[in-house]
Amino acid sequence: MSEFLHQLTLSQGALLSGVQVTIYISFLSIIIGTAIGLVIGLVLTYAPFLARLPFRIYVDAIRGTPVLVLILAAYYVPAVLGVSLDALSSGILALTGFCAAHMGEIFRGAFQSVEKGQTEAARAIGLTFPQTVRYVLLPQVIRSVLPTWVNTGAELVKGSTLLSAIGVGELVLRTQEIIGRNFMTMEFYLVAGLIFLLINLAIESFGKYLERRLTYA
């Protein structure tokens, strides 16, 4: 036990930087991915068929592809095309694209489930379409999207572990490096697992907090 504590102290810097990278990647991907997903959801719900088509194809293609494949593609394909992206950027690109596709589909469902009468009442008052989205649809959509959004956040944190495959120094890669030095496989995977549990608990309670703040009678 004391040996484990000693090793833990030795590796806390590495663990901490792994946690930071994991959180940084997940956070960035979910924020940008959600913003793009919102636009995709709006297009899928309200745009005419031809404008919808490329977005529909994108969403279905991404959602049908394993995250690891997305990550490898984001890492190797730009290089082939002559664009140099470092592993971290490739990882964020892949996870953002993943998040955008999922959130796009989630937003589409949410926009479509708002009663048609809401949009009509807003238009009847004289609100323009952007105003209708901003003041009438989004406040309702956000509430219905929230639980799934929290889930997607947790998925992204899990997905970020796959970035170890392209050498991004997130928590899993750091843990593997630590184990490579001290051979305490069980102990340090447990530590990593515990940290992931904490991150996801934090995301979950943040979601619960938002849900409470946003309920109305």
Add this chain to the structure above:
Amino acid sequence: MTDTTSTALLEIDGLHKRFGDLEVLKGVDLNVAEGEVISIIGSSGSGKTTLLRCVNLLEEFQEGEIRLEGEAIGYREVNGVRKRLPDKDLSRQRSMTGMVFQSFNLFPHLTAAENIMLGLRKVRKLGKDEARAKAETWLGRVGLAERVDHHPGQLSGGQKQRVAIARALAMDPKLVLLDEITSALDPELVQEVLQTVKELAAEGATLMLVTHEMAFARDVSTRIVFMEQGLVAEQGPPEQIFGAPKHPRLAEFLGRSRT
């Protein structure tokens, strides 16, 4: 007929509306003068709702013209080609008419006052305090001074519909369209809403309403319009329409409504 008044606020000329192959309005002509209260009656599917929705630009229409205070609504001619106006113009024109729906369509995330304030703030560009004051005044006028800060979920159907009426009228529209606004209400809540409409009519608001409440229509209207299969089949003052209907389908319709 009262249709040829020169001070028409709303003029509908030869309005045709098709949903795909189905022609729902087949050349509707109708004028409405300021201060008039028009009740549109007719059997289900005759095009009453579609007519109101065309006037409020919630539906596109293929032929004919609708003018409000002389301004063509929804379309303009560019080099002889009929074009739908851009969203911004449509919004402005929609804000000139108010619409009250059968299903209320209040915004559930906003309180009664906020439902009314939204249009006042974002469309009429009033300041927050002014919008709030106006919302409270209107909620008072429809008998809901005590419900200003309630969400729609905390209101009865009749109360919701009165908020919706206040929301439409607070915008100072030229014309208010009301489509079967008591049809979704429990019978005991119908009267409070009809009473509210009566008061607005008495104050001189220009109203165009679709209703199945014949006694109410007779009582409140300056003119009754009977629609049949996408056309105005007969119109006239209530005494004439209910007392001496000419169109055979109108007589039949009234006979059915009385039962």
